[in-house]
Amino acid sequence: MPVKLLFIGDIIGSPGRQAVGRELHRLVDRYQLDLVIANGENSAGGFGVTEETAKELFGLGVNVLTSGNHIWDKKESVPYIRREERLIRPANYPPETAGRGSVVVRTAGGVKVGVLNLEGRVFMNNLDCPFRCADYEVDRLRQETNIILVDFHAEATSEKIALGWYLDGKVSAVIGTHTHVQTADERIFPGGTAYLTDAGMTGSFDSVIGIKKELAMEKFLTQIPVRFEVAKKDVRLNGVVVEVDETTGKALAIERVSISC
Amino acid sequence: MPVKLLFIGDIIGSPGRQAVGRELHRLVDRYQLDLVIANGENSAGGFGVTEETAKELFGLGVNVLTSGNHIWDKKESVPYIRREERLIRPANYPPETAGRGSVVVRTAGGVKVGVLNLEGRVFMNNLDCPFRCADYEVDRLRQETNIILVDFHAEATSEKIALGWYLDGKVSAVIGTHTHVQTADERIFPGGTAYLTDAGMTGSFDSVIGIKKELAMEKFLTQIPVRFEVAKKDVRLNGVVVEVDETTGKALAIERVSISC
Amino acid sequence: MPVKLLFIGDIIGSPGRQAVGRELHRLVDRYQLDLVIANGENSAGGFGVTEETAKELFGLGVNVLTSGNHIWDKKESVPYIRREERLIRPANYPPETAGRGSVVVRTAGGVKVGVLNLEGRVFMNNLDCPFRCADYEVDRLRQETNIILVDFHAEATSEKIALGWYLDGKVSAVIGTHTHVQTADERIFPGGTAYLTDAGMTGSFDSVIGIKKELAMEKFLTQIPVRFEVAKKDVRLNGVVVEVDETTGKALAIERVSISC
Amino acid sequence: MPVKLLFIGDIIGSPGRQAVGRELHRLVDRYQLDLVIANGENSAGGFGVTEETAKELFGLGVNVLTSGNHIWDKKESVPYIRREERLIRPANYPPETAGRGSVVVRTAGGVKVGVLNLEGRVFMNNLDCPFRCADYEVDRLRQETNIILVDFHAEATSEKIALGWYLDGKVSAVIGTHTHVQTADERIFPGGTAYLTDAGMTGSFDSVIGIKKELAMEKFLTQIPVRFEVAKKDVRLNGVVVEVDETTGKALAIERVSISC
Numbered sequence A, B, C, D: 001m002p003v004k005l006l007f008i009g010d011i012i013g014s015p016g017r018q019a020v021g022r023e024l025h026r027l028v029d030r031y032q033l034d035l036v037i038a039n040g041e042n043s044a045g046g047f048g049v050t051e052e053t054a055k056e057l058f059g060l061g062v063n064v065l066t067s068g069n070h071i072w073d074k075k076e077s078v079p080y081i082r083r084e085e086r087l088i089r090p091a092n093y094p095p096e097t098a099g100r101g102s103v104v105v106r107t108a109g110g111v112k113v114g115v116l117n118l119e120g121r122v123f124m125n126n127l128d129c130p131f132r133c134a135d136y137e138v139d140r141l142r143q144e145t146n147i148i149l150v151d152f153h154a155e156a157t158s159e160k161i162a163l164g165w166y167l168d169g170k171v172s173a174v175i176g177t178h179t180h181v182q183t184a185d186e187r188i189f190p191g192g193t194a195y196l197t198d199a200g201m202t203g204s205f206d207s208v209i210g211i212k213k214e215l216a217m218e219k220f221l222t223q224i225p226v227r228f229e230v231a232k233k234d235v236r237l238n239g240v241v242v243e244v245d246e247t248t249g250k251a252l253a254i255e256r257v258s259i260s261c
């Protein structure tokens, strides 16, 4: 029996959350999904995540929330990040960092799925090596399950693809996030790992990566700080469905999803 | 009569040039192409362009070569860059820079097409503002033709999409390059400008963005300089076809191309 | 008759302003200063400048305030930046930017002094070329006076020293700011331009570049956003005195200043 | 009995090595030095270190060579780095990296001195956390000696000062390198650690940080790769003398050195 996982790209503010509310049940039906994972680092007003927005997304059927560099934007959420196991942050933050970098959950059918979150270093924060961190975390997760999805939140395509190859044969899927633009390079590597450089974003496409386009252009034109606001129109849900062999954890299929809401 | 333009993503070394040799005539037939533009910044051994590789590509049917940050890798090519009008470099390099940032060519049917090359600044070189440079160059080109394709060679998705919106209604297409990964966000903006964040690459996909994957992984794992080599297997041609109204210059259609060779 | 200029390094919050209040009149007497210039980009709570803090500093005897990347931190100050000629921002921001990049003022003795502010691009904002901007601005200023001091607000030592050499013989002094650490490389280049890579800072030295040291360490250890606060203890005033020939504008002497308050 | 250590800032090519040859014996006499440490990352033609240049410097009286990001520039030197204990590289490179990050040597008088090399992460390579690496290495070194000098090879003043405070009371001195400009902020922190943000460089000062100034300016003006060459004129030796209590390892005095050769 294959296990079917949906991964949803960065959810941007309330337009993104509404898109999940409107479309997720349809996607669950259409793809016979067993588990839904979503990147929520921008789910609260475009910057960070709060207990309220996370609970809203869990209530809508998301089983695991991953994140990235923006998860720390709302300082008041740190106690919640500490508490809520289903909301993970990149595992390669320093050892003492609040929260967890991976989680094992069960599908309705009782199958264990591991989810691991990592953050890239090229053009980003100064974190521990995501490759070595992946070695350690994947070893640990594989003691519980062969079905493992990695959200690699990173900027540079080179770092993302390199990690995909590096983990080929060890995890079910490496899915990139952070650029908010879905890439068209989905494939299954020879060792059985499904790969996509970026899952894209779930939010307004009448925007610059979810932000009101006039404000983003102003920033580039002036090089002066601009207070960004979440855009609202032309909302789409971006993601990817990965079908995995229940026993071996190897990917059987990968399919991009992009829906106008 | 629509004008049909093919833009080919960064050609990586001899595997990339061979892919063009094998596939281009088929694409010209299938899409009834009027003009072929390709990014050649990595066409010579993965780093830069030479007179020889450029002439090979022109001989294979490429009409205009654009480029980016890597065009300067082969110092001996500067005189050729100065001489050859069909090989352009980003227009927003300093005023005295060798070569040209745009060119107007004619299709076989005699229609003028402007091609403009720009380079992003986020995580890249310290160049002049690509937005203001675009204003200036597009005004100049539009005195000759309404059909203008822009190759925006940039890293950050935000900068690329912002320039797409900024030029909406002023040019026929804004096509991104540099990340070597094709994105799935092709669309036509309301003002009639076709847009794609990245056209992808033409070269080996058994690689990390065209480079032997073992070497790329070594670099990430060691953080020490590694001499990169072009990868050879699993060659694909990535690009995008844009159909443009001959009179207005507005985009009528945009379609991504990705071919296994 | 030589003209004597004092340049004060980045003033950090109220401890920095108090240091100016306590020490400036003594320095004016000791060095027989004709003009006082200070970098005020951090004078308001460590981030930005306000009308109130700028007026306080002018009231204390500062004749011209320069700035840098932090000048835009307090959005409400933009109208003041537009209005107040004695508060300048880097000249190589885009053409439409609020405020001015240079100013000509008169000493008590009636001698005209030009002050030019520039910002580096290495590891900083994406601005216009500071070298070319300097060419343009210096030409303009020299139509009014040969006595010109440049505050080059930049991170990389290479960019700062290169600009120093580039302007040698054209201006009286190139003084760096932004790193908040005074360098020991003061000299007069062969063409007569006084040079110092960084003037240092005026504020608490029981700190990490003016910020409470515990907070700065926390940031490096956690890689998570930390709300910075200005430190208070061990306050020092850093700066540099440049003696300039009134007619030729050539530097006669340069001397670093560092005073415990 | 105090122990007297001289640390020499980045030695740039043959002009830098000649400066050491000409001046070191005089400095040893004048300061009654017990040990000489020098940063050699640029000692071979401005880029990297070779067995030949390292041996030359050891022959001239340097006891330990530290380094930084440039140590890997000459690939052929890796076996030597592996072999030679007195040539160290930053300790926070990945675990498998060739060479060692620290060393314990003995003065002529038989006193053990530990030398630790670290590299910053801000605007530099993606390495392991230098703060945590320091914890580990310093603990280890202190089992052998209380006299420990740290060469922190880093760009950002904030990261350097933060590490200085972080190690205050645990090591004898934290001396910065990499910017090639000596800073004027030498001091002894309350816990007894001597600190200097940057020791400066030993090489040609008719240059941009050791490189021919015309070539450096060309790079900034063109944004195109330029082949750098070591400058030759106006050679100076930069460094710092730290006097340390033999038993406690606490710093008793710190004095900058800058000599025209």
Ligand SMILES: [Fe+2]
Pocket (backbone or CB within 6 Å): A010, A041, A042, A068, A070, A178, A179, A180
């Ligand atoms: Fe995001």
Ligand SMILES: [Fe+2]
Pocket (backbone or CB within 6 Å): A041, A068, A069, A070, A153, A178
């Ligand atoms: Fe992100």
Ligand SMILES: [Fe+2]
Pocket (backbone or CB within 6 Å): B010, B041, B042, B068, B070, B178, B179, B180
């Ligand atoms: Fe490329």
Ligand SMILES: [Fe+2]
Pocket (backbone or CB within 6 Å): B041, B068, B069, B070, B153, B178
């Ligand atoms: Fe590129």
Ligand SMILES: [Fe+2]
Pocket (backbone or CB within 6 Å): C010, C041, C042, C068, C070, C178, C179, C180
């Ligand atoms: Fe500052």
Ligand SMILES: [Fe+2]
Pocket (backbone or CB within 6 Å): C041, C068, C069, C070, C153, C178
């Ligand atoms: Fe600054």
Ligand SMILES: [Fe+2]
Pocket (backbone or CB within 6 Å): D010, D041, D042, D068, D070, D178, D179, D180
């Ligand atoms: Fe160096």
Ligand SMILES: [Fe+2]
Pocket (backbone or CB within 6 Å): D041, D068, D069, D070, D153, D177, D178
């Ligand atoms: Fe260095």
